[in-house]
Amino acid sequence: MIVLTTPTGQIGHLLLAALMAARADLRVIARDPDRLTPAVRSAVDVVPGSHADPDVLDKAFTGADQVFWLVPPTPSAATYRAHFDAFTTPLVKALTAHRIRRVVTVSTLGRGIARDAGLISATLDLDDAIRATGVAHRAVCPPFLMENLLRQADAIRDTGVLRLALERDQVLRTCAVADVATTSARLLLDEAWSGQEDVPVVGPDALTPDEMAAVLGEVLGREVTFERTTSAQQSEAMRRGGVPEGWIQGMTEMTRAQNEQGFYGSSAPSTPTTAPTSLREWSRAHLSSSIR
Template sequence: MIVVTTPTGNIGQQVLTNLLEEAAPVRVVARDPTKLPEQTRGRVEVVRGSHGDADVVARAFEGADAVFWLPPPDYRTPDLAASYLDFTRPASDIFQRHQSMRVVGVSALGRGSALARKAGLVSASLAMDDLIAGTGVRYRSLALPSFMDNLLRQAAAIGSQGVFFLPLDADRRLPTCATRDIASVATRLLLDTSWSGQDSVAVLGPEDLSGDDMARIMSEVLARPIRFQSVSDEDFRMTLGRQGMSEAMVQGMAEMMLAKNSGLDNAEPRTPRADSPTSFRAWCQDVLGPAVSASKEGAATP
């Protein structure tokens, strides 16, 4: 039995789909099972509730061989560390008692870097890894850069204004990966019963790109001029605050991006194992292009 947390999230739902395509036995933890597609609900066991709740994870992990672990984003949290560590403690208590489980967790690049000591969400993710690893359970931490899919939040601006914004230097080249590749690696590890011990698995995408590089590729794929606009740390924080994020989350996001702009994600060496297949150009063709078109159609609807 494989347990999938966040089965309606961007990565979790792709992991779930992949596992069902392989006819794997799956149990999901969902606060609102009605958000699962009806055809999916009929093919999985469902445990209703939060996977940060001790009683819920006790039911969900009973008899499980493997767990896909990902805390849900809590943009209004008053305490960033608590949203990762306190949320994960009930599950870690079970991992400690059942160390034969295989756990695959979503985390971040930066382990061992001085920049990771004050990197907001990255620091919290790495602390979560340490908590899980400290249980002795078999663990694979997916060490990830920023996601290409995060740009979907700006699809409307890209479509209407021909611009996207990030708090990064225009020429800062960083790795970036597609969530479908993350889900593919996670699925492989969940299905593979042969591994043991603890390790991190980097998923870097096939190339390092700057904001200007991305704008050039977007322009070619979308057949219209797209430009990248670097924004200041102050403006980035103000934007996040206007979106309703808590002070703790704004601080965590800002610290993370400052660390990335200082090279946090560049320390991981590129190897055949770390490179993932989806290029930014392919992602723009398959994912961003349709999203931009949909945003323009939605804006035109009276």
């Protein structure tokens, strides 16, 4: 049996659909089961609650042999470290107690490179904690998710400006959420693998922010230009949105590390077998409908 976390999230709901289509034996942990469709609730075993709750994990992991694990980003958390620890500590105990055989996590590029990288470092530390239990593990490792651009759909429509906290001449590797979900499904359905490895999911593009803006402009049929957001501007915007300082710190450290260490940059090779979707293809399918 596969235990799936975040079944209504942007990755989780796609993964859930893929696993249901494959008729996998499924159990989902859902904080709000009412967000699941009636068809899902009738087809899979649903455990209500948070996957940071040891009692929920004890119930969900009973009789299971595989787990898909994703720590949901929660900008309302007091600190990013405490947030990740709240999920990691009960997971590690439950993996051992229930003798879970294999775990697939959504991780990130940057292993062996990222240092003091905020949310990136916390994500990689989670992988290390899982691997220390000895369980077979695959870390699905994307760079910048294209879906992050949807947060700027209104601004791009109204101002024609793409804003990123990235140096103008620095390549930013990207990946579509659908490719992360597809790769995760393939791993969970493939009984052949063992051991502990990373699985990069890096799209075909190697674009600077200016080049990304040009692609968006071509797809949308209007001029789109790039404007760099400074770390101070990014932090102030989060403060205005009520984000706690401890989470802002994690975002600031992550942005600085991306700019200085380049682990989402041109040195990360594309992986066409796991991430075939280009920014142009994704924009046509998703961004244009959000803006027009």
